[in-house]
Amino acid sequence: MRDGVTSILAIEDDADIRQLLRALLDREGYTVTEATNGRDGLRIFHQARPDLVILDVGLPDLDGWQVLERIRDMSDAPVLVLTARSSEQDKVRGLNAGADDYLTKPFSRVELLARLQAIRRRQVANTTPRAMFDDGSVQVDFAHQQVSVGGQSVLLTPTEYRLLSALVRHAGQILSADQLIELAWDDPSGLAPARVKYAVLRLRRKLDWDDPDESPLETVRGFGYRYRAAR
Numbered sequence: 001m002r003d004g005v006t007s008i009l010a011i012e013d014d015a016d017i018r019q020l021l022r023a024l025l026d027r028e029g030y031t032v033t034e035a036t037n038g039r040d041g042l043r044i045f046h047q048a049r050p051d052l053v054i055l056d057v058g059l060p061d062l063d064g065w066q067v068l069e070r071i072r073d074m075s076d077a078p079v080l081v082l083t084a085r086s087s088e089q090d091k092v093r094g095l096n097a098g099a100d101d102y103l104t105k106p107f108s109r110v111e112l113l114a115r116l117q118a119i120r121r122r123q124v125a126n127t128t129p130r131a132m133f134d135d136g137s138v139q140v141d142f143a144h145q146q147v148s149v150g151g152q153s154v155l156l157t158p159t160e161y162r163l164l165s166a167l168v169r170h171a172g173q174i175l176s177a178d179q180l181i182e183l184a185w186d187d188p189s190g191l192a193p194a195r196v197k198y199a200v201l202r203l204r205r206k207l208d209w210d211d212p213d214e215s216p217l218e219t220v221r222g223f224g225y226r227y228r229a230a231r
Contacts, residue, residue: 007031008116009050011041011067012082013060017105021054024109038062042070046176046223050077052119055099057083057090065097072098074174074223078119082107133168135229137216138207140168149207159184160203163196167217167227176224200225 008030010021018034025032033048035041038059045053053071057064068079078100083090086104094102100119103112133140139148145161147154156164166175166183175183177193184199185191200217209215216228 007033007048007050008052008054009033009035009041009045009048010054011035011038011059011064012054012056013037013058014056017056017082020109024112028113036060038064038067041067045071045077046074049075049179052116053077053079054082055079057081057085057094065093068094068097068099073220076173080115080119082112133171135168135171135216137230138168140165154207156203156206159186159199160206163199163203164207167225168229171227171229174220174223174226180225196225 008025010018010025010032012018012021012034013036015036018036022032022034033044033050035044038061041053041055041059042062055064055067055071059067062070064081064083068081071077071079079098081094081099081102082105083094083102084105091102100122101115103115131141131143133142137150140146142165147156147161147164162184163180166180177196180196181188181191181193185195200219204210204215204217207217209217212219216230218226218228220226
């Protein structure tokens with residue numbers, strides 16, 4: 001384990017490089033999952049929610065740029081692009097698309113590990129717990145467990161409060177029903193994903209967010225739910 005990162009998903013179609021990555025990262029204490037193409041990589045990412053992704057660009061079906069775009073729709077998990085494309089234009093494209101770092105092949109093992117550790121240090125620095133969420137429309141006081149919408153205090157049940165808190169703490173990120181069950185319910189065992197659907201509907205009504213086009217609480221069909229911050 002390195003500063004809390006325990007799992008890495010390597011999306012790479014070259015078997016030799018996958019074998020090298022697994023041997024190197026296993027030795028460093030990481031848990032490594034592999035995918036040989038973009039579609040499998042996205043499926044595994046959605047199921048396993050790894051702490052970090054190593055992503056090749058030249059994949060056989062969906063290319064790495066498409067995979068990166070879809071990962072960014074679901075999560076802010078760090079992504080290290082690992083590719084033979086060394087042009088400045090490609091590097092800029094990767095970083096602008098949301099990659100956290102860009103490493104070209106052939107690569108040094110020492111440099112790869114150093115870059116992974118640097119990504120994690122930056123991530124830890126950016127995840128200091130907040131006492132307050134405020135996007136100009138919704139205010140959540142985590143210290144006092146109070147919620148206001150448009151300046152008006154709103155009384156929520158404990159489950160509704162935990163549900164909203166989980167969504168705003170991960171604003172912009174899609175959370176699956178199973179993830180929300182773990183985050184918002186005192187006893188998540190045996191609860192079906194449909195429970196989340198009805199809880200979200202109740203929360204929307206209580207916060208006067210019935211209009212799906214206006215509601216910041218978005219249903220992402222086939223994936224889960226996302227809070228769209230006002231700013």
